[in-house]
Amino acid sequence: EAGVTQFPSHSVIEKGQTVTLRCDPISGHDNLYWYRRVMGKEIKFLLHFVKESKQDESGMPNNRFLAERTGGTYSTLKVQPAELEDSGVYFCASSPRDLSFGSGTQLSVL
Amino acid sequence: DQQVKQNSPSLSVQEGRISILNCDYTNSMFDYFLWYKKYPAEGPTFLISISSIKDKNEDGRFTVFLNKSAKHLSLHIVPSQPGDSAVYFCAASPLMDSSYKLIFGSGTRLLVRP
Numbered sequence: 001e002a003g004v005t006q007f008p009s010h011s012v013i014e015k016g017q018t019v020t021l022r023c024d025p026i027s028g029h030d031n032l033y034w035y036r037r038v039m040g041k042e043i044k045f046l047l048h049f050v051k052e053s054k055q056d057e058s059g060m061p062n063n064r065f066l067a068e069r070t071g072g073t074y075s076t077l078k079v080q081p082a083e084l085e086d087s088g089v090y091f092c093a094s095s096p097r098d099l100s101f102g103s104g105t106q107l108s109v110l
Numbered sequence: 111d112q113q114v115k116q117n118s119p120s121l122s123v124q125e126g127r128i129s130i131l132n133c134d135y136t137n138s139m140f141d142y143f144l145w146y147k148k149y150p151a152e153g154p155t156f157l158i159s160i161s162s163i164k165d166k167n168e169d170g171r172f173t174v175f176l177n178k179s180a181k182h183l184s185l186h187i188v189p190s191q192p193g194d195s196a197v198y199f200c201a202a203s204p205l206m207d208s209s210y211k212l213i214f215g216s217g218t219r220l221l222v223r224p
Contacts, residue, residue, distance in 0.1 A: 004153070035214075042112065043154070043199060043214040056211060091153055098144065099212065101153030 002026065004102035008093050012108045018080040021105045023092030025074070031095045032075050034067060037104075038088035046090075049075060061086075082109045113137045114202050116215035123221050129187040131201030131218050136181065140202040144212065145174060145185045148197045157198075158185070190222045 003025040013019050014056040025032045034046040046065070047057040051072035058068070064083070079086055087109045093099040115134045123129045131145075141162040146154035160167040160174045160183070167174050173186045187194055200215040 009151075011195070033173075033211075040216070042216040043201075045211050048211060059211075093122070093153075098156045098159065101146075101155070103151065103153045 002101050004092055004094050006102035006105050008105060008110075009103065010106045012110065013082055014110050015084055016081045018078065019082055019107060021077045021079075021090050021092075021107070022100060023075045023077070024095050025092070025094030026094070026100055029094035029096060029100075032069060033089040033093045033095075033099065034075070034077055035093065035101075037091065038085075043091065046077075046096075079107075082107075084109050111136075112215070113140075114200055114213050114215040116198075116200055116218050118218050119216070120219040120221070122223060123190045123220045126189045128215050129184040129185075129194065129220055129222065131187075131200075131220065132157075133183045133185075133215055133224070134181060135183075136206075137213075139204045140213075142203045143173075143174070143176060143183050144201045144203075146199040146201060146214075146221070147199055148199060148217070154199055155182050187220075189210045190220075192222045192224050195220055195222045 007109045030051050032049040035043050037043045043060040048055045049069045052069050066078045089104040091104045094100045113136050144159040145157040147157045148154040158169050158172050159206040160176050176183045197217045197219045199217045203212050
């Protein structure tokens with residue numbers, strides 16, 4: 001069984017640019033989550049999809065972040081425009097129950 | 111305000127000895143607790159969990175203890191092996207929360223010395 005896959009693994013962009021992260025969950029997992037770890041701190045919840053619907057987006061930092069999950073399959077997380085404080089590792093996870101995480105996207109905003 | 115705290119950022123243990131990683135939480139609504147292990151450049155992987163109806167759960171070399179009155183849990187690894195060297199995250203969730211949103215601690219980096 002293929003695990004949760006995230007693209008790209010690394011992204012380096014300048015402040016003000018746009019970046020789109022992609023997550024392909026484990027096939028058949030209706031629940032998809034985005035988390036972020038900034039500067040070696042705790043891993044923080046961003047949002048939760050159930051199929052294509054946003055179940056909980058209480059962790060999204062502000063309206064520069066937009067997540068979509070068209071058709072209930074893969075998900076994208078767009079940051080526009082990116083700011084310095086958006087740097088960190090963005091993890092995607094999927095589950096029927098206990099979360100399976102992808103290896104993350106390391107985002108560096110310069 | 112962090113609801114899940116791992117106050118030790120790092121821990122170093124000799125191979126073969128016991129590793130004890132600690133975690134405290136503040137939200138009494140948390141009913142389900144998990145430990146995740148993370149190697150560099152990889153995502154966290156599920157290690158072991160415990161629900162509030164238990165005070166201990168064991169899986170091979172890994173045992174998690176839960177003290178609800180103290181809002182404290184710990185992960186014991188016995189015997190510790192060099193391959194256990196990783197960052198360990200404690201996480202918590204209210205079982206009744208249908209979104210199953212996990213709240214993580216900041217992690218403890220474990221180094222097992224050969």
